[in-house]
Amino acid sequence: MGNISSVLNIARDAIVANATALNVTGSNIANVNTPGYSMLVPEFGSSATGANNASQEEIGVQITSTERMNNKYLDAQEIQQEPNGAYSQAQLNLLNDVQSVFNESSGVGINDLLSQFWSAWSQVSTNPTDLTERDNLVSVSQSLASTFNQRAKELIQIQSGANSQISDTVTQLNGYLAQMADLNNQITEAESSGNVASSLEDQRYTLLQNISKIVQVNYNEDANGALNVYISNGRSLVDGSTVYKLGVQDNPNNSNYYDVVFQDTPTVAINANLQGGTLAGLLDVRDTEVAGYLNNLDNLAATIVNSVNTQHSSGYDLNGNVGGKFFSPAGVDSLVAAGGNTYAGTVTAGGAYTGTANKTYEVQIMSGGALGTATYEVSSDGGQTWGSTQTMPASGNITLGNGITLNFTAGTFNIGDVFNVNATYAASDMQVAPGVVADVTKIAASATVNQDGDNAGSIAAIQNDSSLMGGGMTIDNYYESLESKIGQDVSNAQNNNDQQTAILNQIENQRQSVSGVSLDEEMMNLIKYETAYNAAGRITEIANTMMGTLINLGIDTAITT
Amino acid sequence: MITRVTNQIMTDLLNNSMSTVDSQYNNLIEEMSSGKQVNSPSDNPIGFGQILNYRSGLAQISNYQNNISGNNSWLSSTESALSQVNDILTSIQTTAISQGSATATASTRQDAAASLQQQIEQIMSLANSKFENRYLFSGTNTDTAPFSATARSTTTIDATATPASGNTYRSTVNTSGTYTGTVNNTYVIKIVQGGALGTATYEVSSDGGKTWGKTTPTIPANGSTPIGDGITLTFPAGNFAANDVFTVKAYAAGYYNGNGEELSNEVNNGVTNNYSITGEEAFTNQGNGTVDIFTVLNDLQTALQNNDVTGITNQLDSLTNAGDQITRYTAQCGTRENNLTAASSVLTDMNTQLTTDDSNIEDADVAKLETNIQKQQLTLEAIYKTASDVEGMSILNFLK
Numbered sequence: 001m002g003n004i005s006s007v008l009n010i011a012r013d014a015i016v017a018n019a020t021a022l023n024v025t026g027s028n029i030a031n032v033n034t035p036g037y038s039m040l041v042p043e044f045g046s047s048a049t050g051a052n053n054a055s056q057e058e059i060g061v062q063i064t065s066t067e068r069m070n071n072k073y074l075d076a077q078e079i080q081q082e083p084n085g086a087y088s089q090a091q092l093n094l095l096n097d098v099q100s101v102f103n104e105s106s107g108v109g110i111n112d113l114l115s116q117f118w119s120a121w122s123q124v125s126t127n128p129t130d131l132t133e134r135d136n137l138v139s140v141s142q143s144l145a146s147t148f149n150q151r152a153k154e155l156i157q158i159q160s161g162a163n164s165q166i167s168d169t170v171t172q173l174n175g176y177l178a179q180m181a182d183l184n185n186q187i188t189e190a191e192s193s194g195n196v197a198s199s200l201e202d203q204r205y206t207l208l209q210n211i212s213k214i215v216q217v218n219y220n221e222d223a224n225g226a227l228n229v230y231i232s233n234g235r236s237l238v239d240g241s242t243v244y245k246l247g248v249q250d251n252p253n254n255s256n257y258y259d260v261v262f263q264d265t266p267t268v269a270i271n272a273n274l275q276g277g278t279l280a281g282l283l284d285v286r287d288t289e290v291a292g293y294l295n296n297l298d299n300l301a302a303t304i305v306n307s308v309n310t311q312h313s314s315g316y317d318l319n320g321n322v323g324g325k326f327f328s329p330a331g332v333d334s335l336v337a338a339g340g341n342t343y344a345g346t347v348t349a350g351g352a353y354t355g356t357a358n359k360t361y362e363v364q365i366m367s368g369g370a371l372g373t374a375t376y377e378v379s380s381d382g383g384q385t386w387g388s389t390q391t392m393p394a395s396g397n398i399t400l401g402n403g404i405t406l407n408f409t410a411g412t413f414n415i416g417d418v419f420n421v422n423a424t425y426a427a428s429d430m431q432v433a434p435g436v437v438a439d440v441t442k443i444a445a446s447a448t449v450n451q452d453g454d455n456a457g458s459i460a461a462i463q464n465d466s467s468l469m470g471g472g473m474t475i476d477n478y479y480e481s482l483e484s485k486i487g488q489d490v491s492n493a494q495n496n497n498d499q500q501t502a503i504l505n506q507i508e509n510q511r512q513s514v515s516g517v518s519l520d521e522e523m524m525n526l527i528k529y530e531t532a533y534n535a536a537g538r539i540t541e542i543a544n545t546m547m548g549t550l551i552n553l554g555i556d557t558a559i560t561t
Numbered sequence: 562m563i564t565r566v567t568n569q570i571m572t573d574l575l576n577n578s579m580s581t582v583d584s585q586y587n588n589l590i591e592e593m594s595s596g597k598q599v600n601s602p603s604d605n606p607i608g609f610g611q612i613l614n615y616r617s618g619l620a621q622i623s624n625y626q627n628n629i630s631g632n633n634s635w636l637s638s639t640e641s642a643l644s645q646v647n648d649i650l651t652s653i654q655t656t657a658i659s660q661g662s663a664t665a666t667a668s669t670r671q672d673a674a675a676s677l678q679q680q681i682e683q684i685m686s687l688a689n690s691k692f693e694n695r696y697l698f699s700g701t702n703t704d705t706a707p708f709s710a711t712a713r714s715t716t717t718i719d720a721t722a723t724p725a726s727g728n729t730y731r732s733t734v735n736t737s738g739t740y741t742g743t744v745n746n747t748y749v750i751k752i753v754q755g756g757a758l759g760t761a762t763y764e765v766s767s768d769g770g771k772t773w774g775k776t777t778p779t780i781p782a783n784g785s786t787p788i789g790d791g792i793t794l795t796f797p798a799g800n801f802a803a804n805d806v807f808t809v810k811a812y813a814a815g816y817y818n819g820n821g822e823e824l825s826n827e828v829n830n831g832v833t834n835n836y837s838i839t840g841e842e843a844f845t846n847q848g849n850g851t852v853d854i855f856t857v858l859n860d861l862q863t864a865l866q867n868n869d870v871t872g873i874t875n876q877l878d879s880l881t882n883a884g885d886q887i888t889r890y891t892a893q894c895g896t897r898e899n900n901l902t903a904a905s906s907v908l909t910d911m912n913t914q915l916t917t918d919d920s921n922i923e924d925a926d927v928a929k930l931e932t933n934i935q936k937q938q939l940t941l942e943a944i945y946k947t948a949s950d951v952e953g954m955s956i957l958n959f960l961k
Contacts, residue, residue, distance in 0.1 A: 032568055032569070033569070099601055099602055099603055100601075102602065103600075103601045103602060104613065105595075105597065105599060105600050105601060105602075105609070105612075107616065111613045111616060111617060112616065112620070114617065115616070115617050115620030115621065115624075116620070118621070118624070119620060119621070119623075119624040119627075122624050122627075122628065122826065122827065123624075123627070125826055126628060126631055126826050127631075127693065127695070129694075129695065129703060129704055130693075130694075316725075316770055316806070319725055319726035319727070320723065320724075320725035320726070320806055320808055321725040321726060321727040321728075321804075321806060322725070322751065322804040322806055446701075447769075447770070447771045448701065448747065448749070448766075448768065448769025448770045448771050448822075449725075449747060449749055449769050449770050449806070449808045450700070450701040450702050450703075450747055450769050450820065450822065451701060451702070451703050451704060452701035452769075452822060452824065453701075453824070453826070454771075454825070457825070457826055457827060460827065461827065461831075463621065464830050464831065476613075476614070476617045477614070479613070480610040480611075480613040480614050480617075481610055483602050483609055483610055483613055484602065484606045484607055484609055484610030485606075486602050486603075486606075487601070487602025487603045487604070487605070487606030487609045487610075488602075488603075488606035488607075490601075490602065490603035490606075491603040491604075491606055494603060505573065505577055508573065509570050509573065509574070512567050512569050512570045512573070513564065513565045513566070513567065513570065514565070516565075516567030516568070516569045516570060517567055517568065517569070518565065518566065518567040518568060519568050519955060519956075519957075520955065520956045523955075523956045523957060523960060524956065527960070
């Protein structure tokens with residue numbers, strides 16, 4: 001048996017529930033453009049909330065829960081794909097920089113200067129006594145050298161740009177990690193007190209997305225609701241509310257560029273453990289692609305310098321002198337004495353490196369003693385193969401080959417003392433010999449002391465020498481293939497990036513399809529809830545009227561009678 | 562397949578396709594405005610390498626063409642000098658025949674001798690003519706006048722060796738001995754290992770410093786160093802450094818001061834073109850030459866002056882030979898010019914080929930581009946239209 005007050009109760013429940021649902025719809029509409037927002041759906045449930053005990057005729061309504069619409073599988077897919085997209089994007093940005101430095105489509109650049117260079121030698125060969133032709137040769141050679149310098153410097157600049165981006169990105173990542181730990185705290189607290197922290201979870205997901213753009217991560221949610229994040233070697237970045245921050249560390253073996261490390265173990269580089277994401281993209285471009293181009297450029301410069309110098313020194317200048325160096329030879333780079341060496345004297349590297357490829361020479365002490373007693377072996381491939389054992393001369397001067405000399409001051413060696421010399425020819429150091437620039441008659445254009453010009457002709461013919469760069473390539477070919485390689489790398493990065501963008505768009509659309517807000521839907525819901533709300537109001541009104549009728553029953557009669 | 566479409570999906574979709582089509586459209590516009598379909602290495606990585614290769618090839622061809630045109634000018638100067646010499650020789654021959662006949666008298670021969678002197682001077686001046694400030698007929702000694710007015714009666718050696726300007730060793734090096742060679746030659750002595758007399762070692766080249774003798778002897782303590790072909794150098798005490806260079810020129814008898822080396826340069830990859838005629842082959846009996854023209858002419862003049870009929874008629878054969886020798890090398894110029902023309906036409910063909918190849922890769926097909934641009938414009942318009950339609954599409958329009 002129902003009564004009027006229970007009708008009022010039911011109507012009140014309906015008003016409250018539909019008003020709550022309207023609130024949720026309002027939130028959804030408000031967040032239609034909020035990234036990472038997951039649509040909320042109010043779940044209506046029937047309840048028996050009448051004044052008397054529930055009966056079949058008196059069923060009220062309530063919002064049992066507000067569902068956060070998301071699909072863990074799609075979330076996981078997105079987190080998995082984000083690093084690939086960010087990786088290719090980071091690569092593409094840097095490689096585009098490289099390409100714009102090397103874009104010679106307008107016809108200006110090293111390729112053109114090489115043509116001019118060979119042709120200037122040919123002109124000197126035809127007219128070896130004409131100083132104008134020699135002046136022209138020197139100025140073309142200077143342009144060639146300075147373009148090599150500039151290109152190399154620009155590549156180095158791109159590398160150091162990537163380097164500082166790496167450090168900035170690590171700082172940014174640390175910020176995200178700290179926020180993540182913070183959110184973990186708040187979410188576990190909220191959940192332990194039985195609250196639903198849906199907007200915090202949305203925020204945390206966005207954060208996870210940002211983190212996975214920087215580095216590929218694995219993650220899991222523990223029983224307390226905290227999200228734990230790891231990198232590929234299994235080390236934690238975030239464990240509950242604890243953060244393991246990354247840092248950067250100079251690497252002396254890599255031009256003092258940064259290695260990425262954990263701040264708690266700064267000696268262990270984790271570059272190789274960073275897969276996907278902006279960080280790996282930056283590291284790879286810096287240490288693989290751009291370093292490779294730079295190496296190619298160095299090789300090319302070294303080959304030009306050495307082959308021209310060699311031919312030049314077999315000719316005669318305008319004054320009958322044997323040809324000197326046309327290009328300044330490279331200096332010998334850094335010398336590194338191993339840390340554990342017993343030898344306490346000073347070692348100096350000297351001479352001019354005449355090799356073409358970049359090499360690391362290593363001197364190892366085979367039996368200890370003073371100068372004149374100790375013996376040593378030399379490796380020209382960084383310690384893989386060794387020459388014969390020789391005695392350290394009393395003078396302390398030894399030759400390593402390819403023009404490199406070392407001088408040891410007096411001191412005692414011990415077995416196993418090691419000295420490394422990096423011999424490199426850097427494109428950034430390419431330079432026409434100052435003697436030639438100051439006096440163009442020093443160009444050894446002729447093969448004899450007479451002015452035949454044939455030596456200049458032989459130098460011009462280096463252009464067609466296909467034995468210089470390996471693989472049957474001429475100097476020109478080598479540069480052309482470098483350009484092709486850069487183009488190919490950019491094109492690959494572009495394709496990868498397009499592909500990743502497409503994949504991410506696809507996943508994002510699918511996620512949106514589950515979690516996104518549709519205004520049309522919300523409008524329909526709005527009408528639905530509004531109608532229900534109005535209807536419940538109407539019930540109240542009717543119940544009210546009924547109640548009035550009831551209350552006024554007697555009075556009404558009295559009046560009418 | 563997406564079953565539930567949200568507002569975000571719709572705008573994302575439109576944004577993405579708009580930016581894709583926009584960038585494609587932009588590329589087409591870039592191609593159209595540059596006229597090239599390869600505007601950066603990544604547009605066609607392999608093609609870009611090829612384009613650079615074609616460009617180097619074209620630059621090289623233009624360099625070879627320059628060489629050819631320079632060589633042609635040199636050869637036509639040579640040809641013109643030689644044919645003028647030939648004309649004069651013919652006229653001298655006529656004179657010689659008439660003065661060798663019985664109708665000529667001592668006085669006509671005197672007159673003829675005087676005019677012959679002028680003709681000899683003309684030939685001398687032609688033989689010493691220059692092209693772009695280099696002597697045409699002195700071999701590779703292009704800065705030395707190839708012929709002197711008076712002959713060396715015997716072989717001669719430079720009195721002192723010429724040191725290179727950068728030598729460490731500073732004393733004057735005298736030469737001695739009698740040159741036993743038959744052609745003009747340049748000897749070069751290069752110090753291999755520095756030091757004093759008795760220590761320093763050297764090597765000798767008899768071709769101007771191109772190739773070297775197999776031995777590296779030590780300069781003796783007394784400084785007296787024979788270098789072959791009868792030539793000896795005497796070095797006063799002093800210190801040598803490696804690569805100190807001393808040059809000694811030795812001359813055969815006669816009028817010629819140049820050498821027998823022809824000038825050459827490349828007119829195609831690996832194709833060397835010798836473009837000069839040496840005075841040695843054209844005017845002397847040394848090396849490839851058979852008649853020493855100036856000796857013949859001077860002998861003829863002496864015979865004319867001395868009214869020596871036998872002397873005059875004796876030179877007639879030699880004069881014919883001299884004319885033949887000049888004609889031969891004039892013709893040689895023609896042959897070389899023909900070779901150059903052939904070489905040049907090969908280069909022109911290569912040039913055309915490379916230009917076509919380059920154009921195939923690099924140049925945009927304007928007609929195709931135009932069509933594509935229109936297609937792309939249509940797509941863009943369709944997207945804009947859709948965007949504006951979608952914009953207005955909301956259930957709100959139907960709710961009051």
